[in-house]
Amino acid sequence: MDRTDQTQPPAPSALDELASDASSRKRFLRMAGGGAAAAALSTALAACGKDEKLGNEFGGAGVGTAQFGQGDAGIVAYALALENLEVAFYEAAVASGKVTGRALDTIKRIAEAEAAHVVTLSGALTSLGGKEPAKARYAFPVENQLGILTTAAQVENVGAAAYLGQVRRIESKQILAAALSIHTVEGRHAAAIAQMLGRPITPDGSFAAPATSPDVLREIRPFIAS
Numbered sequence: 001m002d003r004t005d006q007t008q009p010p011a012p013s014a015l016d017e018l019a020s021d022a023s024s025r026k027r028f029l030r031m032a033g034g035g036a037a038a039a040a041l042s043t044a045l046a047a048c049g050k051d052e053k054l055g056n057e058f059g060g061a062g063v064g065t066a067q068f069g070q071g072d073a074g075i076v077a078y079a080l081a082l083e084n085l086e087v088a089f090y091e092a093a094v095a096s097g098k099v100t101g102r103a104l105d106t107i108k109r110i111a112e113a114e115a116a117h118v119v120t121l122s123g124a125l126t127s128l129g130g131k132e133p134a135k136a137r138y139a140f141p142v143e144n145q146l147g148i149l150t151t152a153a154q155v156e157n158v159g160a161a162a163y164l165g166q167v168r169r170i171e172s173k174q175i176l177a178a179a180l181s182i183h184t185v186e187g188r189h190a191a192a193i194a195q196m197l198g199r200p201i202t203p204d205g206s207f208a209a210p211a212t213s214p215d216v217l218r219e220i221r222p223f224i225a226s
Contacts, residue, residue: 073130161211
């Protein structure tokens with residue numbers, strides 16, 4: 001075995017490069033579409049700075065995403081698995097007939113966005129040569145509207161935190177742009193549901209909190225039947 005490969009430093013993440021190079025940030029924001037991307041990037045950089053002070057590497061050093069594949073492909077497959085769960089949940093929520101009025105309209109709009117995320121991530125995964133995550137069977141509490149909205153708040157907050165928890169590990173700027181874009185939408189979904197539940201729309205305060213992949217997978221495990 002060539003030992004020189006073992007001594008090579010890891011490739012810098014896209015976020016590290018953007019944090020240290022103003023010209024790279026400008027090019028990235030033009031590529032990503034400006035406004036919303038700028039806000040998402042600022043949130044990610046702030047969260048990463050906080051994370052470094054805590055001495056905790058985002059993503060559990062890949063412990064949770066390695067099962068989905070290596071590098072960016074593994075991260076995208078991990079995100080796709082989460083989006084598949086969200087799509088399945090909203091399909092079950094609508095099919096239950098327990099959600100009505102404004103809540104039903106909101107659930108349907110969110111469901112459309114999550115389905116679009118699946119399409120985007122599937123395309124990205126194909127371009128990276130990654131493998132689609134295994135299909136799972138789910139079991140969601142859909143007995144009443146309150147329970148459905150409570151679960152929706154949980155999965156959206158987990159989803160937003162999951163994306164933020166991986167941004168430090170992403171190497172491709174295109175994948176980073178997609179992750180930040182989806183992260184902001186997940187956060188908006190969570191805020192809309194929080195309003196319906198009478199909860200704070202920013203439960204983590206002024207800065208969004210990331211979640212490591214092991215913590216995310218542990219959080220969603222109760223919804224997976226097999």
